Amino acid sequence: HESFEDKNTAAVMNEKFINIKVDREERPDLDNVFQKSLAILTGTPGGWPLSMFLDENGVPFSGGTYFPPKEMYGRPSFANILNQVSEFYGKNRDKVIQQASQIKDVFQKDQKKSSVIGQNLNPHLEAMLNYIDFEWGGFQGSPKFPQFYVFESFLHFYKKNKNKKFYDAVKILLNNVCSRGLYDHLLGGIARYSTDDRWIAPHFEKMLYDNILFINLLGQFYLQEPNEYYKEKLIQTVEFVNNSFKNKENLLGSAYDADSEGVEGKHYVWDDKELRSVLEKDYNLFAKYYDISENGNWEGKNILIEKSIKPTKEENEKLKKIKDKLLSIREKRPKPFFDDKTQIDLNAYWISTLIFVAEVFNKEEWKKLSLSNYNLIKNLTKDEIYHCYKDKDGVKVFLDDYAYLAQLMINFYETTGEINYLDDAKKIVQQTWDLFYDKENKILQKNPIKQNDLFVPPLDINDSNIPNGNSVFLLNCKKLEAITNDTKWQGMAKELIQSFHSFLNLKSTQMVSYIKNLDMCEELTTFTFFGDIKKIKELQQFVKKNYLKSSTLIYKED
Template sequence: MNKLKNASSPYLQQHADNPVHWQEWGEEALQMAKDQNKPLIISIGYAACHWCHVMEHECFSDEEVAAFMNENFVCIKVDREERPDIDRIYMDAAQLINGQGGWPLNAFAMPDGKPFFAGTYFNKSRWMEVLKQISHLYQTDYEKVAEYARKLAVGVSSEPLDGKPAKPDQEFNNREYNSLWNIWKPQIDFNYGGFKRAPKFPLPVTWEFLLQYHYLTENQESLNAVLNTLDEMAKGGIYDQIGGGFARYSVDEYWKVPHFEKMLYDNAQIVSLYSHAFQITKKDRYREIIEQTLDFVERELTSPENGFYSSLNADSEGEEGRFYVWTTEEMLNALNGNDQDLVFEYYQVTQHGNWEEGKNILLPVSSKEAFAGHHQMALPAFNALLAKADQKLFRFREKRIRPSTDDKVLTAWNALMLKAYVNAFQALGKQEYLEKALKNAHFIRNNMLKADGGLYRNFMNGKASINAFLDDYALLAEAYLHLYSVTFDIRWLESSKNLADYCLEHFYNPQTAMFYYTSDKSEALIARKYELADNVIPASNSVMANVLLKLGSYYDNMNYRRISTLMLGQVMDMVKSSGPWYANWAILMGLETFEPFEVAIMGEDAVAKSHEMQLNYLPTCLFMGGDNENLPLLSGKLVVHKTMIYVCRNHTCKLPVEKTSTALKQINTD
């Protein structure tokens, strides 16, 4: 029978009515496979995945398919967002077998979990062929299948760092850092932004590195690449022009046609990226993007407990993107005859449509400034006209059947959103964003923290579950550092340190100077993996290395700094050769090479002055202070009735100053 009815994952619950006898991953399912000597089907996906829904409808809801699966296999469903450790193992297997992977991911494995075949989406006829071939092979040539599974398991278990002990005393220099642009530049699309070739993912951490690179090297070309990417994304279909928020990726090179699912982790990182770009440029459009995206998160992805939900589905009413696209008739009904010609022209809406079956994705034809100028309108007048039209379109759209929400709350992704609210507060100075960040931080501390200092991964229906993974710890530790920098509440800094110390005890391998993705308290799978490459989310090891460097500065702890340096040294060859896939490591390289500033602000106006300074883009500054000398660098710096700013490097400080403008000059002229 199907055992997913009481699963905590919305993705698993979407399969609870399938005739397939699905089970959750666990000892019971594995033991059943051993007892019955049946191979495993391990089917992995996530709630917002369009092709996962297609395969569920075509294959897993079909009685004929289900009967064959139930008779010949033990069938396991996995939510990759709940169990990324399982997903990583079988995705590695798929990539070893096929050279590529994706979701849905359908792996076939021996009863002990060792995979021997994997693929992605299959239609019904092809899926039945695969099922019959594998069942026949397993029954008639078991030893051959078992031997291949053993060899594949060795491949899955192998790591780039195997046999590569960490080397102490490594140094990083300006020349190597400056040369990174030569690796990145050929891959960038200078016309439409992003990287060359479709599909195009936002990949925020890559552009975060280039912002830092411009700051440290004054390379204007790298800044132009970032700003062009942000401008092109903002006028593309990947951005929801009416409701705010970004889709997961664009299927074309122009950012026009999205895959319509909206992920929390994308929107969190994109808010941070636009916040940093706004600090540099003060562009009104970037402010709009930040505010509209955070409005979307508040409206559609925030739980009553102040956690953040994981995603919105791409599909509604059985169609991908149905909620977001428009026919001309729908537009006319929504606008009710007011300024419709201008709105149609601005959003490039036509009777024929720019997508499927006469439907339109709303795509601004140009910037608002250019459009208003072309029509000889004052910009404020056009902005008011468009805002009124957008409100009408939004209200009309709200009457549609909504895409489903994956309402599980994941620690790692919540940490990214917590950081995003802090970054938006730093850039725009809106107190409500800091309040949202604090509410989420308290939710995490009250619900996701275990008594032993560990974390839970998932919160659903009022209950936390699943041992957390390295990304949960690393991203939360990083978010706490950001929260400390704008509050000077030492509890957030101590919380970050506690998480790092927990990881050093339960995740760290001193031989490789890297952290495993799973703790020594987690169940043993067929492999214990490292996460090294930065992708749509930065690698948990690169985040942890950045955290340790910063904690080393805050606490004057040389062991933290030493481990961070060792970690970067282990991947330097890949940073210098693979460019964007090691972007967060490259950010660490910038900090290691140029050394961060420690900005200590002491006195009753310390927090206010830190906020004033942090309206600027200062990627190499660590802010600390308050009215308590509770960190090594703060000792002896409190002056009665004055608020003093100390700009320091390696705990060696310049002359203290009172004005933030003077402190900024000390930073920018060093």
């Protein structure tokens, strides 16, 4: 946005280009295709912000990530890039259009079929252990993204083969995320990623999807290793999401910016003098358990980070009061911008997560809230499903929206035994197949077949911010097959598995959720409950708490 706000740069843009600004959360299909296009054109990985230059047919021929408004960091200014691209296109228009057609060929080669039936999937995950930071958690290097769905797959395979490295990788990650700078120790929740390799200084942006994934993994790990520390962090983060992400629709918005008053992290960090003034005699106790100092730990300021020593029960109660006091002061500061648009895939994913942790901790208020939010989503999508809603306006729908809605409906059936949720799930899964199934490539594409406005079909089975819609759909089909004994769902799942559209041996790090769900499909455990659910409530709760994430629950009247 620095370049967009520069008048000289804006003048060049308006003079020489038709400019279209896209929110990647509203159009993930565009983001997916253009990120791949950049890699093909330049041989470099993509990123954000992303600027792509398209020919008159809407096919990209050049692009890049960050360009500053003025030449700096060894990068040319955006205005300079704009002039060069405009001049090049004017002189080489025919060559550019010819090159653009070659990009389509590269996309088609990338979508070759490769069956994974019968493969041992475990080695793909084991190979990833070579890149894990077993001291600080997560993947080696910086910036460091937590990538929780990868570690959820580690946990799945640990439960299957007891490879302790999988378990250790998950535990080390969660311990460091919960205790260090990525975590908001006053309000709960986590930031987008760490700018360093020790989780000290986060990029302070807070995304809904990161917090969903964090809660999901923490809840599953808690079942393996129950303790009050994990429980406290999880409950605090659930409350943070429920309260701080709530929007006008009483559903959840998408994200908080990193900056306030034009300064990144200003809302969250602390000056030592302010801490001493506010805490007075309690400063020393707080400094005993949190890494605060006169010089700070980030640009002269203090990011709250827990020290490794544990407080006594009495000290912990005092620390809670201190943190409440600091939070009340922080809440008076100008807040980062809240993007309050409702994304259907993320809201459905959140409700499924809330159902799960409500069962783990037997939280009736969370169960009621999940049902209330489900009814809100159902009402919002009763006429037509869109991907995003803001101020009653909708943005076109994508595969993930249908896949996560169906997953939610199946989860509600599994937790309640009520047949109406199962009927809704069957309807949505069938609609997903009808709308998104690409008969030529034999896979679900990212947007509806009849609504594709891109130069190539947006076929994608790679995980991005959340597990890929194809992998979610696959597990939905296998669960419906187990519940209904209808071979139709088996046929859909088999079609996808037989037509796996990526090179698993080359791209396994990008397809972790697919690997996990494929493995679950092969060994899906089913629990069948007979008779009146109320009479077997204790057994049902035990199964839901311990097996909801790795099995299918079926209900029969007799």
